[in-house]
Amino acid sequence: MPSENDAPPQTLTHQSAPDRRTRKRDARRDHLLDLAADIVEDAGVDGLTMAALAQAADYATASLYTYFDSRSALLAALQQRALLLLHDLAEARVAQWQAALRMAEPPPTDQVASLALLWAFSDLFLAAPQTHPREFRLQQQMLINAGAETTADAAEVVPAAMLVLDVPRRLLEAATDTAALQTQPFTANPLEELLEGSLVRTFAWVLGLNGALMADGLSTGLPTTGAALGEVLTQGLLQGWGASPKDSATARSLAQSLGQSQAQSLGQSQAQSLGQSQAQSLGQSQAQSLGEQP
CATH class of the missing domain: 1.10.357 (Tetracycline Repressor; domain 2)
Structure with missing residues (x-):
């Protein structure tokens, strides 16, 4: 009889992939970080403000707080x-x-x-x-x-x-x-x-x-x-x-x-x-040329 101190058998749980909404949100967040890095490169760390990022992303400034709680959080994520x-x-x-x-x-x-x-x-x-x-x-x-x-x-x-x-x-x-x-x-x-x-x-x-x-x-x-x-x-x-x-x-x-x-x-x-890219391009060009022949 198993003891009450025995650990229960481990079961493997399947971790589902992020849903479409989560993937889109993550992609938007990554894009914002790319824009933030551009700002830092052009204007330095001091130039990276929530307003500057909102302008670069064509977002309302308030909407950025959906992704980053503050400028400090944005800098940390970057x-x-x-x-x-x-x-x-x-x-x-x-x-x-x-x-x-x-x-x-x-x-x-x-x-x-x-x-x-x-x-x-x-x-x-x-x-x-x-x-x-x-x-x-x-x-x-x-x-x-x-x-x-x-x-x-x-x-x-x-x-x-x-x-x-x-x-x-x-x-x-x-x-x-x-x-x-x-x-x-x-x-x-x-x-x-x-x-x-x-x-x-x-x-x-x-x-x-x-x-x-x-x-x-x-x-x-x-x-x-x-x-x-x-x-x-x-x-x-x-x-x-x-x-x-x-x-x-x-x-x-x-x-x-x-x-x-x-x-x-x-x-x-x-x-x-x-070379592979050129070969693919050449193949597409040849296929298009063949398709245009009478």
Whole structure:
């Protein structure tokens, strides 16, 4: 006889797809966020008001509150969406790099492979202003200007921000596990709470890379680029955290080959897609021509 403490059998429940009305509402909300991103790009965060968005969308201002409770909620939603896109990109790239490293000949040591992933992430981050300019510029502006204006709205953004930071944190932790980097002890923050060493390193690295890229926007100009500064920063941090200069140099070359391989793969994919599109267009043209023949 089953005990009253036994858990009931789990049953699978079918989660129905969103109905047509929900899909239309979600599509309208996404469109509003696209327009909001346009406004931020043209006029900065301060230029994004509910009135400005209503004008861009040809909506009554009051109707926007159906989708966003306030300007603060709008900013939070915009930032959250950009962060999730950047997170998904980083996760996909890490998976590709790991697959490529498993097939590399000769196979790199665990230490070199873990450092190569860190270098590849650095390259990905430093290329973001070119590959994903809108999302990256939005994040930079949100760092400089106030984003979500209420504590509750800001709290909505935190999980997405931590997801993004978790990618480099895991890479740093893996490099420590392989002994490519020295162990970082727990560190006390200003609130006297202990922070995991890999998380402290993540904050230092990501904020440093972001700061390096901000150098490109200085009105005085510098005799270098933000990407070049970021590469120097990554090299210095890795060696400061205990990476062997020889292993780091080998990993740097390996990361560059990973980037070149991805660029070639992307180019082939785009060319194939373009070829298919041209073939379809040609097929339609030929079919139309045949149809017009007597």
